[in-house]
Amino acid sequence: MNDVKKIKEVFDDRITESFDTEYEVLLPGLNEDIVKEISRVKNEPEWMEAVRLKSLEIFKKKRDPQFGPTLEEIDYDKVVAYARPGAKKARSWDEVPDEIKEAFDKLGIPEAERKILAGVEAQLDSEVVYSHVKKVFDKLGIIFTDMDNAIKKYPDLVKDHFMRIVPPTDHKFAALHGALWSGGTFLYVPKGVKVPMPLQSFFMVNLPSMGQFEHTIIIVDEGAQATYIEGCSAPLYGVHNLHAGVVEVYVKRGAKLKYLTIQNWSKSVFNMETKRAIVEKDGTMEWISASFGSYKSMVYPSVILKGENSHANVISVSLTGKGQHIDAGTKVYHMAPRTTSTISSKGISMAGGWSVFRALLRISKGAKGAKASVECTSVMMDNESRSDTIPILEILEQDSDVGHEAKIGRISDEEIFYLMSRGLSEMEAKTLIIRGFMEPVIEELPLEYAIEINRLISMEVEGSVG
Amino acid sequence: MVKTFELVHGKFRSIVRNPRRIKLDDYGEEIIKNLPNSSFRMVLFEEYKNIDFPIWRRLEMEGLSLPSRPPIVKLETNAKSIYECSKLDILKEYDFEGSDRKYVLLADIFHTSGVCFEGSGKISVKMTGDSIDTNVYVIDGEAKIKRIFDGNFRVTNSRFIIKKNAKLYLEDLLFVSGVEVENIFFYIEENASVEYNDLGVSKGKVAKAVFVIGEKDSKIVINPRVASSSAADVLYFSRSNVRNMMYVDGHGVSIGDGKIIFRGIMDIKKGAVGGDYSEKFHTLLLDESSTFEAIPSLYVQESELSAQHGASSSPIPDDELFYLMSRGFDLEEAKTMIAQGFLLDIDFSKEAEDFVKRVLK
Incomplete structure (x- = not known):
């Protein structure tokens, strides 16, 4: 590991514009040595190092996505793959260092929210700096911890679910994530347990050129229910940051998960996150997101309705402003009979921003009685902006009922x-x-x-x- | 040349996906030498020879198996032949990328037939057999054009230039048993209008693309009716930077192992203030293995307009089947009647019913 002086040599005066938190970082770059070093400092089991190295090989062979924003501005050799804040993990909010609290202040998280947060997993760059799980969760058998801890304490559970729904072969950024992932949240809700309050995490990038590659695994066991809220943000730097997190959600038989995201990355961040859920019989998955930030985004939360009578509900709102090119949407795969889904998207583009909504809805052969609807409404605040909608409906089962509607317009002058x-x-x-x-x-x-x-x-x- | 995708906004650019391509047996210069207007064709060939055939994944079509020589179709028409056309430069003046540049050039270079029409009045065109053809229509008054194609193989282009204040009523009736790749380009001048009733019936693979550029206050209404027991991929495209109107209201019937793909691209640029754009596609899936895909996309850079799209699919409603069966029709007869009514709900000529019956059988 390099010390903080080394970072200042790397980032020169830009580091002083950042929050005054000390870091241990690996130098920028993407190679086998960096990947092995991440695994070593995190004291990972051999299988995880193997996953990382295999992912790196896949990454080298993958090309950029053949749709969406151009990505030539991403310089992988300058991405800082790993940084550990100098602060030690805190047991209570009082123990969290002042400079990190100050970072949250700058992001506008209200004081009341901090007090109310039930179980916080706040990730400053790559490490969890604050962890507080209420005793009530322990009593209910709920596991809510950071990924590093989960690998150590629940190795089999993690191994069985790590990059299973989003394999490194999926696309370039999944492969990159597999090689460099660090931090993130692990949540397991036991059979029949209804989590009494929302679980929340907050992620932020706090260094120029920092890559954020958190991995989140959520398993909601049979008949269980939970609500998970994720927030993310970053200060604005003169250089681009890359966020390529992965979220894998397993909704077991009869279970239900509501996953809410409030995305407010700064307008220097490439947001290349992959979120995917697999839902078993009678299960329900809800993705609800509000997106405001990032420079360029390619994010398409997906649901695989694997079990009979499973259900997906995807609601998203986005606001795309000056200097932003946001390409986002949803994918739902109906793989079983009597599955249902609703996709509802609302987008606002303003001040010259470019917003693109994509949806992929596939009714597979055999998904008899499937019902699905896609609805998209976009509002343009001015005629300097651009709003595109590109839905793809693939209906391979006759006995299904699918509808799609989209509208683009503006706020009427009369209303204003x-x-x-x-x-x-x-x-x-x-x-x-x-x-x-x-x-x-x-x-x-x-x-x-x-x-x-x-x-x-x-x-x-x-x-x-x- | 009118490009199909212009995915640029300020400093931002989106990637335009290019299809994978495949090298196949292709026509060469020796064929051109034996065709009329060979020097004109040779100019286009310089671009053509460097492009391989596209692999269309959704249509499951890998290139095209060309007849050994360009076929000559049986043409019955009261219009002039393309060989009598004094304005071949229109092909270059109104050039476009189409569903794929390879096929637009193929028809323009290797056509052995086609129609050239300038003026107004009633025109009928009937083509029977295999064909590579290119067609030019310049409408300067009120025109009613009826075109029929019945054959196994066809690569075709049509360019319609509708002059200021002119009106075109166009009816296309198509039956294809093999392969058809069709590109149509409408250039609609100020205050001109088009009503286009388009029936495409296929037992083979059809890739059809309709491109529309409209000037101020132009209007086009397209009513596609598509039935296929194989695969039909139809694209309706418009680009506007002034106030005008485009409506597409598509019905499809997918039969047996058939697959219908409806695509729409409405590319609305800054300046289309007060424009009105709508595309809707609805498909009936007649049998268990019938499928449907829809990609109705909007690309909008102007805020003061109305733009919407919709797509839906369903099996034939049980209550409709029950109604007919309770009146003595068996299941297949009832399905056929409902599908027929769904496709022929607009005013088509009498040949349309025969085409639909041929595929529903």
């Missing part, structure tokens, strides 16, 4: 005029209308997150008006 005539400024009027448009997601969130989203909307609209 009406609100302004009641004393609101143009910005307030637009903000109010956008909040109403995003209501389907906002209403799913705990109060603290809803406040945060409303604040983000105001900030984005403020930047686009006048």
